[in-house]
Amino acid sequence: MVEFKGHIKYAKLENRHVLTVNMGKKKHGFNICSCCGGAEVADPKGQRKVRVSQPFHNRSAVCNHRFIEKEVFLGYEFLTDMFMLDITYDNTNLVGRTIPEERIILRTAVTTLLEAIKKAISLELDIDYNEINGGWMSRSDNDGLLHLELFFYDNLTSGAGYSSLIGSVLDNVLQRARSVLKDCNCSRACKNCLDNYYNQRNHDLFDRHVGLQLLDYAETGALPEKYEKAKQQHYLIPLKHLISEETGIKEDEIPMQFEVLPALIKKPENDGKTMFVNPYDLTDWLPNTYLTYHPLGTR
Numbered sequence: 001m002v003e004f005k006g007h008i009k010y011a012k013l014e015n016r017h018v019l020t021v022n023m024g025k026k027k028h029g030f031n032i033c034s035c036c037g038g039a040e041v042a043d044p045k046g047q048r049k050v051r052v053s054q055p056f057h058n059r060s061a062v063c064n065h066r067f068i069e070k071e072v073f074l075g076y077e078f079l080t081d082m083f084m085l086d087i088t089y090d091n092t093n094l095v096g097r098t099i100p101e102e103r104i105i106l107r108t109a110v111t112t113l114l115e116a117i118k119k120a121i122s123l124e125l126d127i128d129y130n131e132i133n134g135g136w137m138s139r140s141d142n143d144g145l146l147h148l149e150l151f152f153y154d155n156l157t158s159g160a161g162y163s164s165l166i167g168s169v170l171d172n173v174l175q176r177a178r179s180v181l182k183d184c185n186c187s188r189a190c191k192n193c194l195d196n197y198y199n200q201r202n203h204d205l206f207d208r209h210v211g212l213q214l215l216d217y218a219e220t221g222a223l224p225e226k227y228e229k230a231k232q233q234h235y236l237i238p239l240k241h242l243i244s245e246e247t248g249i250k251e252d253e254i255p256m257q258f259e260v261l262p263a264l265i266k267k268p269e270n271d272g273k274t275m276f277v278n279p280y281d282l283t284d285w286l287p288n289t290y291l292t293y294h295p296l297g298t299r
């Protein structure tokens with residue numbers, strides 16, 4: 001492992017086995033006819049009848065799909081060079097893996113950063129977006145520290161050698177990733193910054209602000225900066241409207257202080273006087289936030 005900067009280390013891993021697996025919808029795999037090879041995505045609820053269609057027709061009788069293998073994962077293994085970026089991650093001050101809402105935010109942050117770096121690599125090395133692939137995982141080390149490991153590897157089975165070049169241009173790659181995340185005006189992600197045809201399955205997870213918070217932390221070790229009062233007030237508008245509508249209390253007389261924190265920060269416990277919220281609590285999770293407020297606010 002090479003120490004890079006801040007909390008970032010990296011390693012070049014040569015000739016690694018990569019196993020790519022398609023687990024279908026909600027990890028229910030595929031139903032496959034072992035006679036004709038016809039396949040369908042397995043129904044996650046398992047209620048629908050199996051309906052594979054024959055992939056080709058020849059002179060023999062139409063297949064009646066008598067031998068269907070159910071819920072099979074499809075995958076293949078290949079040898080390639082890899083580049084691994086290791087971020088030592090502080091899950092006492094930042095969102096961790098145990099609380100469900102925090103886990104969603106952590107997943108959002110890493111998935112977004114991975115995507116930004118992947119785009120940055122393709123720009124820096126002047127190669128097609130699809131020539132580099134990537135993935136990530138988190139692991140605890142022997143000292144109980146959490147590590148986020150981001151992997152990048154060549155997409156061709158031969159390994160064109162692109163991933164082994166990343167280490168030598170990592171500074172430029174991270175600078176480009178930063179500008180992908182920073183230099184856009186959209187609220188979370190759009191086709192000008194992160195979204196493209198090939199990553200559409202992750203579009204809902206991309207949030208360039210949270211991705212940037214993670215990149216800043218990784219590069220400098222600094223926790224995300226708190227929002228100014230005016231920005232916090234702006235974020236709080238929907239919640240204050242909702243409280244006022246539901247309780248009849250005027251918005252400026254709500255008996256609770258609110259503090260809006262960047263999403264990557266682990267929120268302190270609400271203490272009955274101050275309630276800590278993040279931008280997700282004030283948008284996607286607003287109804288739940290109101291339910292958390294309500295018993296506190298009526299005390």
Ligand SMILES: [Zn+2]
Nearest residue numbers: 033036063065
């Ligand atoms: Zn068949």
Ligand SMILES: [Zn+2]
Nearest residue numbers: 184186190193
């Ligand atoms: Zn954008």
